Amino acid sequence: MTFQVELVSPEAISYSGEAEMVIARTLEGGDIAFQPGHVPFIGVLAVWSVDVIRPDGERDTIAVHQGFVQVAGTKVSILSDVSESPGDIDVARAEEARSIAQQALAADRDDEDAAGALARAELRLRVASA
């Protein structure tokens, strides 16, 4: 059994397809996997990846920096301002951003901007290498 997955950004529908399972990470909630027939669900996503397991067993990994997931009936919608598939990620830039963020954090451990930047850079690198 499959269901429909849509990744909706403010500018367009950036990903759409059938899936057997969707794995995401919610804020404070940890990882959560959805399969067809899941109870209706709305969650705030953490800065993390969303994995879509397609019917042919392939796995699409998408970096989602901020957003929501809504599961209703036979459809999973992921709403996100910023999301990237592995092909969109500039690895060199992400590495540079990571080292800058690490330096900023070394100087000031409570720098929230730097912590956010570090999380995003690490997510990009992880998704790009997946």
Added chain:
Amino acid sequence: MAGGKERVLRRRIGSVQNTKKITRAMELIAATRVVKAQQRARAAKPYAEQITRVIENLAAGGAEVDHPLLRRADTVERVGVVVISSDRGLAGPYNSAVIRAAERQVQNARSEGADYSLIVIGKKARDYFAFRDFTVDSYTDGISDNPTYEDARRVADTVAAMFTEGRVDRVELVYTEFISIGSQKVTTRRFLPLESTETIATQGGGEAGASGSFEFEPSPEAVLAALLPRYVEARLFGALLESAASEHANRQRAMKAATDNAEELITKLSREMNRARQDAITTEIMEIVSGAEALGSDDGPDSQYDIEELVAAGVEA
């Protein structure tokens, strides 16, 4: 002396022709931009719809929180007016219509005894209000032509911050709604405070509650708190996209009218020029003939021949 008027007319026709080339080019550019802007506005719809649907589901789930964006002031001391205009002119009544509607909002605020705060997008509205000594509190340019979500977020965040910090108690959004290529309408919408979640839900008109009770993570309140700022951004983004499409549609129409007028003017001027040329030739022939006649009274037989020669020379000249 001959052809003085003709030369002036010829030069005018040339300049009108050049202008026509420019307006025609602008018309064609605007036409392609309308299509693109329309597609973008359409592509942005799913996100706004989905966000509204989530709010619907939250409302059905009974989540009602005391969020700063829902705060309703007891007395409105200052009204914020967000006005979306363009950076460039030559778009027919597009800018003047939206500016007039914004000015009306400012006057309404004044008649209620409230102060106003202008949040201006686009050079045209800024020029208008600055020239008339209005205070412009926030100004953004370079985005109205082809707005990105990042632009919308920046402006929306500024407005939301003004509202949550209590610098404005109500915000009106004045923009041009894109109904179709042939029809755009200046629209004023209440931007902040947001309607209660129930109102958003009923206005959304989707299949609310169709899927029954939802599970929320971390909690309905936390989801709503994260969602409302996105909703504000998405609404402003939608308004920006519709305004951009309207701007290009208006420009296309204005430039089409200008091209048609130029064509008409060229026909009229060419007729006038031809008449002037004809008049000049007739006058010249008359002069030659009467000149020849004056001479021709002494030597008879040659005169006929001379006149023909002179006329031929005159026509060539």
